[in-house]
Amino acid sequence: MPVEHEDALPGFDEAPVKKQPPSEEPHYLGHRARLKARFLEGGPESLADYELLEVVLFRTIPRSDVKPLAKHLIATFGSFADVLAAPYERLVEIKGIKDATATDFKIVEAAARRFAKGAVTKRRxxxxxxxxxxxxxxxxxxxxxxxxxxxxxxxxxxxxxxxxxxxxxxxxxxxxxxxxxxxxxxxxxxxxxxxxxxxxxxxxxxxxxxxxxxxxxxxxxxxxxxxxxxxxxxxxxxxxxxxxxxx
CATH class of the missing domain: 3.40.140.10 (Cytidine Deaminase, domain 2)
Structure with missing residues (x-):
């Protein structure tokens, strides 16, 4: 006669416990880490336009593979600089670009302009x-x-x-x-x-x-x-x- 566990329901055999496979990290996390490392070690010149754009996108799109979006933005507007300078209204028309990301682009653009102006103001x-x-x-x-x-x-x-x-x-x-x-x-x-x-x-x-x-x-x-x-x-x-x- 089989021995029942104390917490088993009457009339039911205890189901075997299946081990769940260890959760795998999304593939894009490793890509992000490698891209950030290249940026820090080699500077912006070590990254293509779409890769530098990916780094900017990381800030407001933390849980997604943004490489296809970055390439689409470059193809649509022409270059990294063109993407940042694009009108806010046009940016948010792109699928995947929300208000926060468009605003982030305009902040980066404004920072670049302020930096360049400072270089002129402080020199002859x-x-x-x-x-x-x-x-x-x-x-x-x-x-x-x-x-x-x-x-x-x-x-x-x-x-x-x-x-x-x-x-x-x-x-x-x-x-x-x-x-x-x-x-x-x-x-x-x-x-x-x-x-x-x-x-x-x-x-x-x-x-x-x-x-x-x-x-x-x-x-x-x-x-x-x-x-x-x-x-x-x-x-x-x-x-x-x-x-x-x-x-």
Whole structure:
């Protein structure tokens, strides 16, 4: 006669206990750890655009494989910088991008612009021309509307102010040369660097760009204000009026 356990129900044999297999960690956790290690050891240059984007996505999407999403974002917008600069409204239209992630992208974008601006503010503008170009590209190259900004400089080419004067459409920004010079006089600036962007990506100056720049030069020069350069930035690079001998 079989012996029953004290806690067994009458009429039922005790079912054998099955051992559960040990839980396996999701495959993406190891990938995340390896990617973070590469970033810390080799810096951002060791990662492709989509991989750097993955690292940003880790913050707001902690429990998912984000590699496909990162690649989709790059394919949709064009590059890491293009993704960060994309309008908030377009970002949240992408499947998998919620408010928190879109906001995170805009925070990273703002941090990059603030960092680049700091590099220009703390140095002599013309003795660190590469910093000026880097800042202008970071601040404007990926905008979807034309913006016209001015860097106002003192006699030693130190930055007095950096101001966006006008914001226009995708292919036009109204610029008023006399207003540009009036503002320079208010700030007691000795020189200017004019900057605007071409959302099309091609930084080649248009005829209107050239005529507007020459008008500003003609008004400013008799007042002792020099226009050092007019820089046009776009996704494909930048164009310097000084280098092109347009001023």
């Amino acid at each position: 503008a013309l003795s660190s021309w590469s910093s000026v170009i880097d800042y202008c590209r970071t601040a404007m190259a990926f905008d979807d509307r034309e913006r016209f900004r001015i860097l106002f400089l003192d006699k030693k080419n130190g930055l007095i102010a950096d101001e966006v004067q006008q914001t226009g459409t995708i292919d036009h920004t109204p610029v008023y040369p006399r207003e540009v010079v009036r503002r320079a006089l208010e700030l007691r600036a000795s020189a200017l660097i004019l900057v605007h962007n071409h959302p099309s990506g091609d930084p080649t100056p248009s005829r209107a760009d050239i005529e507007m720049t020459r008008t500003i030069v003609d008004i400013a020069k008799p007042l002792g204000i020099e226009v050092h350069d007019h820089v046009i930035v776009g996704r494909e690079g930048h164009a310097s009026f000084r280098a092109l001998k347009l001023i």
